[in-house]
Amino acid sequence: MIEFYPQIKHFHIFCALLSGSLFALRGAFALADMRWPHALPVRWLSWTVDTALLTAAMMLLTILPGAMFANGWLTMKIVLIVVYVVLGVFALRRGRTRRTRAICYIAALLVFAQIYGIARTHNPLGWFWLLQ
Template identity: 55%
Template sequence: MLEFYPQIKWVHIICVLASGSLFAMRGLLTQFGYTNAAQWMPLRWLSYAIDTSLLTAALMLVSILPSALFANGWLTTKLVLLVFYVVFATLALKRARTPRARRGFLIAALATFIYMLGVARMHHPLGWLHGWIA
């Protein structure tokens, strides 16, 4: 399966960008009062399909290089950040009680997503801050 690593990696990257873009769109719809549109079933199913493909590609990448999961601090950092991102995103789209709280969680989710992109791009737990701090 090692020979398919580049293709699997590209599928993973495309799914990351699609998932983040769809979340941002749904979050903005929620912020502008179009909660029903943000929760529209086809959008939710599209989100599930993209996220399932994303997770499948990630698991395939980990299975190709199984020792890399905890040997590299940046992968562990991405997994921890993913948990925070999912919690923030859930609160931003439907679980938070007030519009202000939903806005705060949307900002937190998007900031976490951008930080995860930096961690993945730099291959370092500090992500975008790697060159400035360390």
């Protein structure tokens, strides 16, 4: 399976960027009180992209050696993904007020940017590592 690593990695990156872009679009329009971000086809698209993203991630984990967890960047990325999902749920559905949803939306986008930074730098500090 190692021979397919580059293709799986690129597919994973594509799905991650597509998932983040779709969330950004849905969140912006949901904050504008539009109904289409909550429509079933849009949610199905989001679930499909996220399922493909998770599948590619699991495939990469089976290919890569266990030493990937040695420096902590992958662990930090996984922890921040959980934070991103929770913030996203509050931004799109669970936030009781518009202000709460907006704060959660902005925080989720910032967490997504940090996840991307961690993935690019392979450092638990992500973009902050570049400031050192």
